[in-house]
Amino acid sequence: MSYPRRRSRAGASAGVLLASVAALFSLGELQAESAAAAPSPSGQTHAAAGVDAAVQHPSTTRVTAAVLSLDGGSGKPLLNGKDVSYDTASIVKVDILATLLLQAQDAGRPLTAKERALAEPMIRNSDNAATNALWREIGGAPGLEAANKRLGLTSTKGGPGPKWGLTQTTASDQIRLLLCVFDGATTSKTDSPLNKDSRAYIQDLMTRVASDQAWGVSAASGPDHALKNGWLQRTASGLWDVNSVGRVTVDGHRYLVAVLSDGSPSMNDGISVVERAARQAVAATTRT
Secondary structure, three states, rough: OOOOOOOOOOOOOOOOOOEEEEEOOOOOOOOOOOOOEEEOOOOOOOOOOOOOOOOOOOOEEEEEEEEEEEEOOOOOEOOOOOOOOOOOHHHHOOOHHHHHHHHHHOOOOOHHHHHHHHHHHHOOOOHHHHHHHHHHHHOOHHHHHHHHHHHHHOEEEOOOOOOHHEEEOOOOHHHHHHHHHHOOOOOOOOOOOOHHHHHHHHHHHHHOOOHHOOOHHHHHOOOOOOEEEEEOOOOOOOOEEEEEEEEEEEEOOOEEEEEEEEEOHHHHHHHHHHHHHHHHHHHHHOOO
């Protein structure tokens, strides 16, 4: 499967105003890389990239951003926008890998060479075929949800059947997942169920995503960042889900950032929405 190179965002209009920092909350919490009209390997049917404008509905873009400082502070994330459910698209791949690693830990073993050969392209290149295989291995939605109970995610529901990209999640749940992954890099431990080696493995892959994947929350960061992005064009509306999660560094300070969006008229518009939201949310956090 081929993956699209990042396209220019010049002239993209997001049409979104972020809400003011709305709340503090307690911690506890398909990517359409192929624009083919036929069903993807994940079982999700995608509209063609050149979908006729007449088919597209007026943009009703939503966006939610959550930011947590890793360097002190209240230990609670700041939330911009409503903490409602969104399709994960391919950000769920971090959750799938965390589930796989938890299952391997329970079995008292490291990942096999085959599992690593699937996990690396799943995170670094957002490979869908590798994700399909690992989704089946972890037991699909039931396996994901069992792991998420241990990871502290409270509002994430696995996608139906093979459609892992239609997993539903919230920005606050994504911060909870990231905190489990980056535990050990924080001033206050969260007792992540992922052991040190498992956390280090996910972190390493997220810091080495392919160059065409390096957009999203990294727009709010200096050169030191780790991320996973997802994008999905919904067939019924022709509109786009675009999401980005990860760790960013600003002036030597580290933050976990999750930005979820849907309803953008194009992928480029969605990227612009996500990157603007990430910059604004991190800036708001640095002022608190």
